[in-house]
Amino acid sequence: MSNTVIPLLLDSLASAALIFFAAVGLTLVFSVLRVLNVAHGSLYSIGAYVAASICLFIVSRQLSPYLSFVALLFSAVFVAALFGPLIERTLIRWTYGKSEAVQILITFGLFLILEDVQRMVFGVQSLYEDAPMRLLGTSLIGGVVYLNYQIVLIGMAILVIIGLRLLIRHTRLGRLITAVVADREMAQSIGIDTNRIFILAFSLGVFLAALGGALAVPTSGVAPGLGADTMVLAFAVAAIGGLGQIEGAAIASLIVGFVRVLAIYYVPALDAVAPYAAMLIVLLIRPYGLFGSVTARRI
């Protein structure tokens, strides 16, 4: 029995790390802007396509493969810079104060647009480039061979959690964000430039989404439909953790990662069901998610 426990736990952690990257941007954007961005998954997959394309280019030109790491980070920054302010200013800002129905529909429309933009730019091919993964090699843990890349991913996820916490609690920007989250109108009336905060927060969310997609390329590649699949997974994880709760998303990622890996090990046919079954169970017991609260709007 014990020789499945370690692989199970490590696989769960690795799965959880990727899932966390998929979900954290969504929940962060909800936390600050109170908007559920249905196009979140598309930004994830666009990030993946950009990263994969650049990595493939690097390899094909026989440039230093270490540049591929830079490429992953750069893709995320590029996508965030390109789409973050643009989307926030044109679409998201229009939805503030409007009903949730409107927000969901507007961002759904954006999702549809981005799906086609992605298809027009990158085509319908699947892309895969594992240079970053190969470069890092493997390690032997508990008698099983592991990709160091996965361990790096886990480390990066922890870094993001700590980094976000530090940002919110120990920087001026973090305090401004907290004020806006607590009471938007009050923040405006004391002179905080909420527009700037919203653009920054949304762009950060896009960055995290695109980063997630980029980081997933070396292990899983990218294919059309990734956006839609990721969207609903991110949704499930954010909901389980409580919309807007970053630590909640971390715990939810652990849960979903674990349940998914459990399914893969023992009942492979159910691995796709796992996140949604988990979401159902959690929400039926705690309607606002594990760490959510009433302010996440009921009636």
Place this chain on the structure above:
Amino acid sequence: MRISLAVAAVLALAVAPILAPWLEFVLTLAIAKGFAALGVAILLRAGLISIGHAMFFAASAYGVAFLARAGINDFAALVALSVLAAGLAGAVVGAFLVRYRAIFFAMLNLAVSMVFYALFAKLYGVTGGTDGMAVPVPSVFGIVLSEPAFKNTLFYGSLTLMVLVGLGVHRYLDSPLGHALSAVHTNEVRLEYLGIPVWAVLLIAYVVSAALAGLGGAITGFAIGRVVPDFAFWTASGQLVLVAVLGGIGGVPGAFIGALFLELLHSAAVTVTDAWNLIVGAALIIVIMFLPKGLYGLLARRAAVAK
């Protein structure tokens, strides 16, 4: 909507395939989608968005396939039974979900629908997995038809159902239960203090909406001749919401107008461009931002101005 206009529209639909036979398939799909969107629109009245109704659409289509495999071959029986199945599924799912509102209602519907999708896609032995299942041509009231003849029957049958079911739903929305449904959105607290069990009002609406989605799914299964797991994917549910919103506040006709508009636009667009999603997405955003009452509101305004 003016009755004469409605009658004219139905007649136009009835005649259209005679003039342009290729339209029949598109119109059948549009009517089917209209039923499903009408289901979503009913819940929208109470302020509830379901991003999961494709699950009832798919469940019914799969129901037809399963029943056909089990030997039931009559068109009417297949439709009736699968709609019933969808309604029952709606009762079970709805019993849990009507306790929730707003985003949580939307998300839970999404979650349940993705469970449906995953089951349809993964249980290869039972459902054929991603290949799906075939929907054979049934007999109609004992008569065995060729496929083209059946497709004709399917279209005119759907058209008739559109009128009959549409009238039925219209009556429902006009009834005390229908008005109570809209009132849930406006002031749920007041309803409770009037002694009205809001959960029951919503559950009835949910079952009706599930049955309507099921009707759409059954018709689509017959029209295409196949059912695949994608019928239940969340993007399919999103499209239903889109159609309901495009149709606007116009109740019953709105859903069918929205569906027709979308299917016809699709048929026209695919000949010219590949970027169908982009067009739909942009159309959705434009309608939401500039036509909050949907296409129905636009038409109603034109009619009023013309008077």
Place this chain on the structure above:
Amino acid sequence: MKQTILQARDLHVSFAGVKAADGVSLDIHQGEFLAVIGPNGSGKTTLLNLCTGYVRPKSGSVHLEGRDITRLTPRAIARLGVARAFQIPQLFSDQRVIDNMMLALAAKDGLWTMVRPLETAARREEARALLDLVGLADDKSRISSTLPEGHRKLLDIAIALALKPRLVLLDEPTSGVSSLERFPLMEALMGALRQRQMTALFVEHDMDVVARYANRVLVWNAGKIMAEGHPDVVFKDERVLQSVVGVA
């Protein structure tokens, strides 16, 4: 001997350590207009909430015509004949006045149909009669959100009356209403209640209104009933004047 509509015995309720009701007992008799007055924050609205089922007492009981309603939900209590009007009018604000009334009437009987329309001739007549009773007949086709505050209050009350209740609970019927409209509102309300032989409990701040319309007053202070009786008597009580003078 007048029939007792509502009987409350030994009610105890606290919120965040503050006793909103401290062993309160009271009887409401058929046909009474019972006013509850007292300083702000003394828990007067809690009394209403206990009677409508919005709040459950920690101990004690509430009986409606002999039936124990202590643990019932607001919905169940509404069905038993207790109607509530709210301090901030709770209307179906995007609907016309008459639509509000018809839905309320349907709630009383005729809700469970999917085939018959809400708007029937009989229902419309009944709605109009009720609107006449409270003096809103002229406004019947107006969207309720466009009415002035006093009329919105009247509509809120009319909706409560549509339930044909045995007991009407009114939460500050004249608050938010301009002093010009105050007496016409109360006249209309009291006339409607008298005509339908309903019993009413109302929480009120305006002492003139209380003096003129209540036939019994309860003075509520720190979760207890400090004094009770006819307004003339109560308003001469020293303790009442002291605690009530503290209020505007």
